[in-house]
Amino acid sequence: MKYKGRYGNYGGFYVPEVLIPALEELENAFYKFYEDPQFTKELDELFKYYAGRPSPLYFAKRFSEIVGFKVYLKREDLLHGGAHKVNNALGQGLLAKYMGKTKLIAETGAGQHGLATAMIGALFGMETKIFMGVTDIERQSVNVHKMKLCGAQVIGVEGGTGTLKDAINDALRYWTAHVSDTFYLFGTAAGPHPYPAIVKHFQSCIGIEARQQCLDQIGRLPDMVVACVGGGSNAIGIFSGFYDDKEVRLIGVEAGGRSLAEGKNAATLTEGKIGVLHGAKAYLLQDKEGQVFDTESVSAGLDYASVGPEHCYLKDTKRAEYFAAQDEDVLNAFEALTKREGIIPALESSHALAFLMTHKNEISPDTIVVANLSGRGDKDVSIVEKYRPLK
Numbered sequence: 001m002k003y004k005g006r007y008g009n010y011g012g013f014y015v016p017e018v019l020i021p022a023l024e025e026l027e028n029a030f031y032k033f034y035e036d037p038q039f040t041k042e043l044d045e046l047f048k049y050y051a052g053r054p055s056p057l058y059f060a061k062r063f064s065e066i067v068g069f070k071v072y073l074k075r076e077d078l079l080h081g082g083a084h085k086v087n088n089a090l091g092q093g094l095l096a097k098y099m100g101k102t103k104l105i106a107e108t109g110a111g112q113h114g115l116a117t118a119m120i121g122a123l124f125g126m127e128t129k130i131f132m133g134v135t136d137i138e139r140q141s142v143n144v145h146k147m148k149l150c151g152a153q154v155i156g157v158e159g160g161t162g163t164l165k166d167a168i169n170d171a172l173r174y175w176t177a178h179v180s181d182t183f184y185l186f187g188t189a190a191g192p193h194p195y196p197a198i199v200k201h202f203q204s205c206i207g208i209e210a211r212q213q214c215l216d217q218i219g220r221l222p223d224m225v226v227a228c229v230g231g232g233s234n235a236i237g238i239f240s241g242f243y244d245d246k247e248v249r250l251i252g253v254e255a256g257g258r259s260l261a262e263g264k265n266a267a268t269l270t271e272g273k274i275g276v277l278h279g280a281k282a283y284l285l286q287d288k289e290g291q292v293f294d295t296e297s298v299s300a301g302l303d304y305a306s307v308g309p310e311h312c313y314l315k316d317t318k319r320a321e322y323f324a325a326q327d328e329d330v331l332n333a334f335e336a337l338t339k340r341e342g343i344i345p346a347l348e349s350s351h352a353l354a355f356l357m358t359h360k361n362e363i364s365p366d367t368i369v370v371a372n373l374s375g376r377g378d379k380d381v382s383i384v385e386k387y388r389p390l391k
């Protein structure tokens with residue numbers, strides 16, 4: 001069983017026996033419905049009328065001027081909920097409905113995936129429970145409030161450090177006891193099979209649209225596609241549209257945090273070693289004894305000690321390249337896009353822009369880049385204010 005859902009040496013199905021029937025039921029349902037005409041029609045309509053797809057591809061002229069090459073932004077920040085997370089939440093929520101499940105559960109760290117799930121729970125009239133570490137609940141009170149407004153119950157997780165890793169453990173534990181009526185709506189392209197495949201499928205709309213928009217608007221493919229990487233869902237979504245275009249460089253940017261050397265980061269692919277967490281084998285931030293690190297960065301949405309298995313495979317096979325952006329450079333990128341374009345990017349998405357700014361001297365002026373603007377930064381203004389008080 002653990003050999004299912006492999007990406008080279010990575011991925012798999014490392015879960016307790018009791019969870020295997022639930023994951024198999026999910027796998028069967030996904031492969032039954034994901035190309036079903038009725039399912040795809042319903043999902044396409046939700047994407048269009050509820051979420052606001054297709055999201056525009058926007059030429060950021062004044063941002064391009066400061067880096068010295070052409071940067072187009074894939075505007076996932078304009079979707080309902082303010083980020084790409086709605087794509088996956090709609091897809092899995094609809095799958096839950098087709099499976100006859102009446103309840104949703106989800107984990108959340110920064111609260112963005114919890115909020116996306118709470119929105120979809122309200123939309124489909126499903127009872128929704130969000131597992132969230134107590135430390136995160138304190139740090140992300142606005143999102144907690146919004147989830148409750150949507151009618152979701154937020155369950156505080158006390159164990160461990162009271163953060164995302166602990167919330168996932170508790171959500172999995174709860175699921176084992178409630179599989180008959182409950183769907184676990186997982187938030188990123190990681191975790192046990194079949195989640196990496198499911199999340200990639202529902203996020204692949206980003207890459208499919210972006211590729212076609214490049215052909216329509218620019219008349220050619222980009223030279224480079226860049227996206228931030230937490231668990232890896234927005235990046236895998238946009239990368240997947242360009243896999244077969246070997247001339248397009250795919251670049252993932254992780255949270256380098258305050259310091260790579262002191263381990264104060266969330267740079268899993270850049271700094272991690274292979275291990276197993278949350279049901280999958282992947283690069284993992286851990287010490288010599290295999291103890292998982294607490295991640296640290298300016299953007300809570302990238303703070304995950306592991307990463308999706310397909311990214312590990314893309315790194316090893318060199319189809320994609322991965323870099324880490326430091327907090328200071330991320331804040332510079334946040335300010336630059338806001339000042340030059342009037343677009344406030346999420347701190348997560350600012351990592352992709354930070355890569356472009358810090359590597360601009362190595363990128364030739366005739367280069368065309370598509371950067372995935374995974375979300376808007378309204379949620380981050382008070383964090384930025386702490387680091388960069390306004391005069």
Ligand SMILES: *Cc1c(COP(=O)(O)O)cnc(C)c1O
Nearest residue numbers: 188230231232233234348374375
């Ligand atoms: C959650 C989030 C991310 C990180 O998640 P991935 O699964 O790596 O995409 C990135 N950007 C935004 C705006 C987010 O909310």
